[in-house]
Amino acid sequence: MSTIVLIGTQWGDEGKGKITDFLAERADMIVRYQGGNNAGHTVVVGDKVYKLHLIPSGILYEDKVCIIGSGVVIDPAVLIKELKSLEDRGISTANLKISQRAHVILPYHQLLDQAEENSKGNKRIGTTSRGIGPTYMDKSARVGIRMIDLVDQAELANLLKENVQGKNNILTRVYNCEGVNYQAVLESYKSYAKVLQKYVTDVSIIVNEAIEDGKSILFEGAQGTLLDLDHGTYPYVTSSNTTAGAACVGAGVGPTKIDKVIGVAKAYTTRVGEGPFPTELYDEVGLYIQKQGGEFGTTTGRSRRCGWFDGVIGRYTVRINGLNCLAITKLDVLSGLEKVKICTAYRYRDDIIEGFPASLRLLSECVPVYEELPGWQEDITGARKLGDLPINARKYLERVSEVAGVPIAIISVGSKRTQTIVTAGI
Ligand code: GDP
Ligand code: IMO
Ligand code: MG
Numbered sequence: 001m002s003t004i005v006l007i008g009t010q011w012g013d014e015g016k017g018k019i020t021d022f023l024a025e026r027a028d029m030i031v032r033y034q035g036g037n038n039a040g041h042t043v044v045v046g047d048k049v050y051k052l053h054l055i056p057s058g059i060l061y062e063d064k065v066c067i068i069g070s071g072v073v074i075d076p077a078v079l080i081k082e083l084k085s086l087e088d089r090g091i092s093t094a095n096l097k098i099s100q101r102a103h104v105i106l107p108y109h110q111l112l113d114q115a116e117e118n119s120k121g122n123k124r125i126g127t128t129s130r131g132i133g134p135t136y137m138d139k140s141a142r143v144g145i146r147m148i149d150l151v152d153q154a155e156l157a158n159l160l161k162e163n164v165q166g167k168n169n170i171l172t173r174v175y176n177c178e179g180v181n182y183q184a185v186l187e188s189y190k191s192y193a194k195v196l197q198k199y200v201t202d203v204s205i206i207v208n209e210a211i212e213d214g215k216s217i218l219f220e221g222a223q224g225t226l227l228d229l230d231h232g233t234y235p236y237v238t239s240s241n242t243t244a245g246a247a248c249v250g251a252g253v254g255p256t257k258i259d260k261v262i263g264v265a266k267a268y269t270t271r272v273g274e275g276p277f278p279t280e281l282y283d284e285v286g287l288y289i290q291k292q293g294g295e296f297g298t299t300t301g302r303s304r305r306c307g308w309f310d311g312v313i314g315r316y317t318v319r320i321n322g323l324n325c326l327a328i329t330k331l332d333v334l335s336g337l338e339k340v341k342i343c344t345a346y347r348y349r350d351d352i353i354e355g356f357p358a359s360l361r362l363l364s365e366c367v368p369v370y371e372e373l374p375g376w377q378e379d380i381t382g383a384r385k386l387g388d389l390p391i392n393a394r395k396y397l398e399r400v401s402e403v404a405g406v407p408i409a410i411i412s413v414g415s416k417r418t419q420t421i422v423t424a425g426i
Contacts, residue, residue: 002259003217004426005247006327008224009263009317011233011271012242013297013304015329015412016264017041020057020220022410022420023262028215029065030058031207033250034240035222036073036105036135038128040298044415048089051298054079055086055096056220062092065210067203070101071240071250073135074147076192083195097206098199099252100148106160106189107180108167109134115175125236126273128300136239138163147200151193160186204252211257219247225263225317226271233360236275244321262409262426263323265314267331267400270304272297276364279307279343293333308341308370314404316356325424327410328400331393332419337375340396343368344403373399381414386423389413 004023008014021043024030037053044050045060052059054074056066068074083093109131116133117124127133138144143163149155161182168179210217223242226232231243240246244261248254268289271277281289286306289295295304317323334340346353346366357363376390383389389397389411401408409424 003211003219003257005219005221005244005258005261007221007244007261007263007321008242009265009321009323009326010224010269010313011226011277012224013040013270013272014224014264014266015327016221017043017052017057018329018412018415019262019264019327019410020218021045021060022417023218023426024058024061024064026216027058027064027218029067029207029210029217030056031067031069031217031219031247031251032056032072032222033069033219034071034242034246035238036130036132037075037078038130038132038238038299039222041220041222042298042415045417050086053082053299055082055093058218058220059086059093059096060091065095065097065206067207067251068096068098068102069203069251070099071246072099073103073105073132073139074098075105075130076150076189076196080192080195096199097201097203098147098196099203100146100200102147103135103139103144104147104150105131105135106145106163107185108164108171109138111171111177111180112167115171115177119175124274126275130299133239147196150189151197151200153190153193156189156193157186160189207251207253208257211253219251221247225320226313228320231320233275233363236273236360260324260426261321262325262327263317263321263406264327264329265309265317266329267309267334267396268293269307269310269313270295272300272302272304276360277305277307278312278346278363278366279310279368280305281307285337288337289333292336293330308343308368309400310343310368311400311403312343312346312354312356314400314406315354318404318406323406325407325409325426326401326404327412328397328408329412331397331411332379332381332413334375334396335380336377340373340375341370342373342396342399342403344371345369371399381419383413383421384418385421386411389421
């Protein structure tokens with residue numbers, strides 16, 4: 001048995017969906033524990049593409065139990081749509097369980113997300129405008145509505161009444177926009193509750209019992225380490241903890257129960273939304289990577305900013321998450337480049353910085369120190385073992401591993417399940 005936490009090590013979209021789906025084959029249970037439908041996890045099986053926002057990427061295997069933990073924020077309309085679209089494609093969702101304690105996204109959260117972003121002008125975060133931040137704000141402010149409240153008609157009516165009053169005041173008086181209609185929201189959320197009721201349960205009991213029974217559990221993180229509320233490039237972050245520790249809180253299991261942490265990293269770096277990004281490329285190489293990698297957001301369709309692999313972030317993410325190993329994705333995207341670069345440190349004025357700075361002002365002045373390596377021209381999408389990779393690709397991976405200070409256990413050379421090389425025991 002094993003319990004593995006799988007997290008993103010950059011700014012999200014590292015390929016967590018693909019690696020979760022790959023590892024899910026040998027797991028019994030897959031658990032999403034934070035974030036919401038700001039996430040977009042792509043799984044490709046044969047010629048079919050699945051884009052999952054809330055449901056764990058293990059759902060494509062009929063025999064796996066899939067859990068949405070208390071740390072997730074749920075937009076019921078989006079979840080119902082996702083359930084239906086899976087069922088329409090012949091995927092059973094019978095094994096899905098949703099935490100009673102997960103918080104619910106309401107229409108006023110989305111309106112507030114947009115209004116707050118609009119009011120920030122050039123300081124906007126570039127959120128997904130799904131209402132994620134305002135929902136976590138309500139959770140911290142202790143006025144949120146949870147799944148257990150959603151499925152209790154009287155409780156829902158009461159909590160919603162208080163919330164709509166307060167939120168409409170802010171929407172109309174502070175942001176000068178229209179509020180929401182209490183009755184209309186209540187009716188639609190009552191109808192969502194009817195559909196979702198059968199999935200809602202105490203998932204912490206289920207996960208802990210599975211651990212007791214020696215089952216294999218995969219905890220599927222959303223977003224990435226640099227979007228973490230505590231450890232990311234604050235304030236250009238999401239509103240949840242995206243790092244490995246959050247798996248325990250968001251699933252309701254103790255830290256003593258976790259065996260291993262795997263970090264997913266692209267062979268380069270991308271970012272959607274605003275905020276500093278030291279290795280960002282503004283030249284034709286950046287455009288080449290964007291085009292080869294199809295770097296357009298799964299959730300919002302926005303183009304992703306692209307840059308070289310950042311080893312400073314690599315080391316930081318190993319420390320913050322206690323990584324045992326890395327899964328490197330999209331190595332195939334770098335094929336065809338004459339040279340490839342790895343950032344090993346930052347130069348800040350006259351100093352060389354090896355650690356990832358907390359100050360955004362300092363970070364935005366950091367210039368990457370690069371190590372340049374020869375590229376490779378071969379198409380590597382057919383590689384199935386380390387020896388199939390060109391020597392320069394292997395040397396590149398070796399340096400990535402050395403600079404970050406962590407072994408690489410998985411290498412992905414394409415979006416399909418089969419396009420995966422396992423180099424060490426997981
Ligand atoms: P996630 O949010 O971390 O799950 O990542 P996304 O699904 O948002 O974005 C990753 C994209 O890269 C998806 O379109 C995947 O199908 C694709 N992908 C994953 N691994 C690989 C790979 O090794 N090579 C290529 N070319 N594409 C990949
Ligand atoms: P997955 O799980 C990439 C980014 C947004 C924005 C910031 C805050 O697919 O890797 P939010 O709506 O969360 O308040 O937006 O976080 N962001 C992501 N970027 N992948 C994601 O998820 C993201 N989820 C949020 O673009 O910059
Ligand atoms: Mg994504």
